[in-house]
Amino acid sequence: MVAATALAAGSVAPAQIVRAPATEQAVAAVANSEPLVTTPLSNEPLAPAEVAGSEEPGAAVVPAIDTPAVRRGASLSETVAKLRSADAGSRELECLAVGVYFESKSEPLAGQLAVGHVIANRAESRGRFPSSYCGVLTQRGQFSFVRGGRWPSVNKNSLQWKNAVAIARIVDADIHDSNVGKAMFFHARRVRPGWRLTRVASVGNHVFYR
Incomplete structure (x- = not known):
């Protein structure tokens, strides 16, 4: 699978969606605008990101590392338990895991998968967004926990991080489907951004759109 967001009343105003260079346009977070991705900021100190230059258009996705054999048909929780690791194994998978971790680490596994x-x-959007996980994560104005290509430090010995790594591996290897389909936007249930988009599903504490 080719390696390839939103949340927060009372904490942070929604960030703006910025399209890929070919159709670049800034959109304000107001009714009738395209959705954005926001999340409450952590108080942890910022650590340097390891993704310099990965947001360039057309950047190739780094292949996923080999993952332990998992039984097809196994439950999501069984697969996560099998694939947990402190080490994502590649920069691309680490970027994907970072996104899962900061946006949904307190969510049920199904929400993290979504x-x-x-x-x-x-x-995978073919030009609408950067073509790599790291590019998507560091695209300007998309994830409020990312500032200047940097994000808060992660406790890589925590179970939440290891779960995020497992989810990243599952998504990258397309092991488990999610009921959000081709959704590319989401927001926390507690906010009502008034997006004029097609609602796809509600999973955990988030509502997903395409």
Whole structure:
């Protein structure tokens, strides 16, 4: 699978969606605008991102590392348990895991999977968004936890991080489907942005659109 967001009343105003260079346009977070991706910021200190230059248009997606054999038909929780790791194994998978972690680490696994699929869908959007996980993650104005290509530090020994790595591997290898389909936007249930988009599903604490 080609390697390939939104949330927060009372904390951060929605960020703006910025299209890929070919159709670049800034859109304000108001009714009738395209949706954006926002999330409450962490108080942890910022750590340097490891994705310099990955947002360039046409950047090739780094192939996923080999993952342990998983049984097709296994439940999502079984597969996550099998694929948990502190080490994502590649820069691209780490970017995907970072997105899952900061946007949905407190969500049920199905919610984390849905967020991972949104990032993947964006990377597969053929020009609308950057063509790599890292490019999608660091695209200007998309994820409010990313500032200047940097994000808060992650405790890579935590179970939440290891789960995020597992979800990233699952999304990248297309092991489990998510009921959000080709959704490329989402927001927290507690906000009402008034987007004029097709609502796809509601999973965990988020509502997804395409």
